[in-house]
Amino acid sequence: MKEEFIKKLTTNDFVQIMGEEPQSEQLHVSITEGITQIPINYPFRTADFHLIHVAKGVFKLSINLIIYTLKKNESIGIDPKSVIQILEISNDLKVFNINFTTQFIFDNFFNKASVDAFGYFTHNNVPKLQFTKQEGKILRMLVKMLKFYNQQESSAFKEDLIRSTFGVIVYNYAEKFKKEYPDLKAELTRQEELVLRFWNVLQENVKTDRKVQFYADVLNVTTGHLSKILKEVTGKTASQLIDAAVILEARLLLVDPKFSIAQIAEELQFPDQSFFGKYFKKHVGLSPSAYRKENKK
Missing domain, CATH: 1.10.10.60 (Homeodomain-like)
Incomplete structure (x- = not known):
């Protein structure tokens, strides 16, 4: 299949396909369960970042032609321009997904620690992460909080709550990644490095x-x-x-x-x-x- 024939999907495209209510232009949090058919049955190129966490069931997908099978308490990060194809979902699947843009990162995380944390997404072949039962429970609680804050129409501290909760989630991923794969270094293009x-x-x-x-x-x-x-x-x-x-x-x-x-x-x-x-x-x-x-x- 030629690259130009691979459809590019933005966060808004995913929202429409899944029939969800939009939350914000740069961040969308979804918790999906009860689906019996694969919602996107063709290969596609993602325009934004994704953090996927399986709470229950089995989620099998291909990322840049590498096949991953995610089970309960397993997660994976996907960077923009990755080619994805959903291959299999179990009837009892419950999946948490955080979609966010590059702009969201630049608008909210201007410090070196954040750069190191987001290095998790720079690997061409990002390994999946296995969380313990307790870690998985905490992660899902944080994602639910993030979704709640992101859905609020107005709040005195909405931006701060979103930034803080999202930061805790990403730093958790980064900490887990560095413990399990201490020898993997960030893989950046010259443009990304600049x-x-x-x-x-x-x-x-x-x-x-x-x-x-x-x-x-x-x-x-x-x-x-x-x-x-x-x-x-x-x-x-x-x-x-x-x-x-x-x-x-x-x-x-x-x-x-x-x-x-x-x-x-x-x-x-x-x-x-x-x-x-x-x-x-x-x-x-x-x-x-x-x-x-x-x-x-």
Whole structure:
């Protein structure tokens, strides 16, 4: 089968196929049981990340032509562009699935520990993980919590609850992976390696420098090449990712009442409070004071 004939499915495609209600553009959590027929009976290429965990029954699938049989308390991670075919499901199958985009990672996890944790997904032949009965129970509880938070229409701490719960799940996977496969190292393309290097430099300098030229110079590439690669891998340019990192930092500071808005503007190296306010409102749609009021602890 030629590669161009393999259909690419996004998270939204999966939601429609399974007849589920959409949750958010970058994250969808599903808990599926009671299906008697394979819902997708053709090979497909996934556009996003997947974390699959079997709570009951048997789930047999092919990932990049390698066949995996997942049973109770077994999990596997799937990265974007992987070719998948569902081969067999048992009548008693109950499967937990977390779909998330690359953008979700970049919007929520700007630190080196996160880069190491997501390294689990960079292997071409990712091994499945076997969780103990207790570990499986805890994992399923966390996934249920994540789904609950992701389905909430509005909540003062919705983003923080999603970020924290998702982080615990991914770090659990990473910890398990490193224990079972200590000698496996992350397998990154040159483009992915550049993105992660940019990510590390950005989280170290986000408070002090917002110029694309600065990051390009540190990484020894041109600004055009940097933005091109970042756009290909993450869907956003260097400027957009820098802005996203600054806004994330600003949001974290604004929910802490001990910092005045003027202090936050100074901390993030803005010329003055007014400039910071205009910048924040442009990207968030609220003034810093309005955002602080909505997210008051």
